[in-house]
Amino acid sequence: MAIKEQLEVVQQGAKVWNEWREVNDGLDYDLSGANLVSVDLHRANLNGINLSSANLSNANLFEAQLYEADLSGANLFGAHLAGSDFDAVQVEDTIFGNLDLSEVLGLEHVDHYGPSSI
Secondary structure: OOOHHHHHHHOOOHHHHHHHHHHOOOOOOEOOOOEOOOOEOOOOEOOOOEOOOOEOOOOEOOOOEOOOOEOOOOEOOOOEOOOOEOOOOEEOOOEOOOOOOOOOEOHHHOEEOOOOEO
């Protein structure tokens, strides 16, 4: 389950999140199960974050850094993913509906632990 302080920060958007993360480097970042519907996270540093079962539908993840993030069970329906980095991202039961994956980086290096929906 998402850590309350981290959830409150990330819901304020990428600029606030990135600044907070620089000051709080080295924490275990956990946004699992978070409701992040339509949140603007363009260019957010989400590397290594647990986003399992998070609802990211219609979120703006343009050029977001997701290296080694856990997206297992996450809902990305309608999310804007152009330029985002999926290198070493973990997926299983992840929902990739109503979105364009053609400009997502690192798709060839995604770790598939089970089927996902497109």
